[in-house]
Amino acid sequence: MKTNETLAKLHAIDRECNYLEKALAVLRWDQETYLPELGVEDRSEQLALLEGIAHKRLTSPETGRLLGELGSVPENPRGDESLPEPERDFLKVLRRNYDRAVKLPPDFVAAAAKAEGLSQACWVQAKKNNDFAAFLPHLEAMIGISRKRADYWGYKDKPYDGLLDIYEPGMSSDSISAVFGPLGERLSALLGKIAAKPRPDTSFLECGFDTGVQASFNKELMKRLGFDTRRGRLDVSAHPFTTTLGADDVRITTRYLRDNPLSAIFSTIHECGHAFYELAFSAGLRGSCLADGASMGIHESQSRLWENVIGRSRPFWEGFFPLLKSYFPEQLKSVGIDPFYHAVNQARPSLIRVEADEVSYSLHIILRFELEKALFSGSLKAADLPGQWRRRMKEILGVEPETDAEGVLQDVHWSMGSFGYFPSYALGNLYGLQFFRTLKADLPHFEEDAAKGDFSALHSWLADTIYVWGRRLDPPDLLKKVTGQSLSADPFLHYIESKYADIYGI
Ligand code: ZN
Helix, strand or coil: CCCHHHHHHHHHHHHHHHHHHHHHHHHHHHHCCCCCCCHHHHHHHHHHHHHHHHHHHHCHHHHHHHHCCCECCCCCCCCCCCCCCCHHHHHHHHHHHHHHHHCCCHHHHHHHHHHHHHHHHHHHHHHHHHHHHHHHHHHHHHHHHHHHHHHHHCCCCHHHHHHHHCCCCCCCCHHHHHHHHHHHHHHHHHHHHHCCCCCCCCCCHHHHCHHHHHHHHHHHHHHCCCCHHHHHEEECCCCCCEEEEEEEEEEEEEEECCCCHHHHHHHHHHHHHHHHHHHCHHHHHHHHHCCCCCHHHHHHHHHHHHHHHCCCCHHHHHHHHHHHHHHHHCCCCCHHHHHHHHCCCCCCCCCCCCCCCCCHHHHHHHHHHHHHHHHHCCCCHHHHHHHHHHHHHHHHHHHCCCCCCCCCCCCCCCHHHCCCCCCHHHHHHHHHHHHHHHHHHHHCCCHHHHHCCCCHHHHHHHHHHCCHHHHCCHHHHHHHHHHHHCCCCCHHHHHHHHHHHHHHHH
């Protein structure tokens, strides 16, 4: 009886924290989409106040005491063995959140937040002015703060592992290196072979696609993919994202470019993949810290599965190309399915990560992962980053940036101290194809269904095998449960090598 009461109290605290987080998400979503320019100052104050309240609620001594009463301690976060499994998973995640928050001293948190704000503002200018030297002191400060954070949290072997654990619980730099090594070599080789082939003609994409018509198409597309628009909406922002405002309210955004309709289409499909995950956690997880993706990488596996494996497949466009043509009859009048399919799958080495294709994307991540590991092991100094970036970029991708703005300064992550985040993107590609292998064995008619625009069996499969777990399982356990395997690059490499051999006649 006492146990049930203690659990009920912990669930109530967790629910409050969850609702406060969702209120913060509403304010942040609004800031990225509709907030008028001069509203920013007050909005920052509102966010800071609410963040403080949420932090206080989570880290109250009561939370620690209740966790302890159920046997959940740092060495045994899942608590008493007599508790039901879902409750033990709940304790594990709540204990993790609680420990992360209480282990950081309040003055460290305040100083870090201030330094991150200054660093990000400096990065914006440094990128604009191509001035790495101006950003360097901030970058050094961010590395120092991240190392200190890892020290407070604790780690097994390397400080960098402590940072990776925020985004990919259960993964380590060694386990990731073991798969990224062969992945990098084979992708570099594939990219080299593609670069030697003639480029497909994609000039038809640049003939003016009205952005209002694009918006109508993308709204239709998201509905046909299975997005219930009573439970979310599509808006416009500078950088596409997905955010969850409630169990039945998930917002996605995209952006429209007049001379490249594919940009909006694929970011819409990508964000739909995130949204489907967020909208389908089992009823029992509602309003809890378990109603979340297993990790950043597992979340990316969902968005990338929809965007690339499904959205860039031939059966998918056999179904959707006639619809796209009906929206843009003039622009696509003389374009057949073959050139269009080649255009959505063109690959070539490039400098900018966010514009990279399916083949080269993971190579951009491998570069960043190597550099982060070297920065945190002490074998690379921040001051030497630009040179090392250019050298490794040339070796891995075969191209070299002329400026730091399109090299080491291109991404926002390091300016915010988000070290350890990048690997999740490439892990998402690997997890996605590992899941897809099981999915195809379970759903042999998957491709015929995709060509008909029927994704119902796919949605059910994802819900029953992946979404149902929410955050209960860490990535290695979820992979094992769904695929019977541990992390492997083989399914992804097999998929990408055979797909591109076919497209480019290699
Ligand atoms: Zn994503």
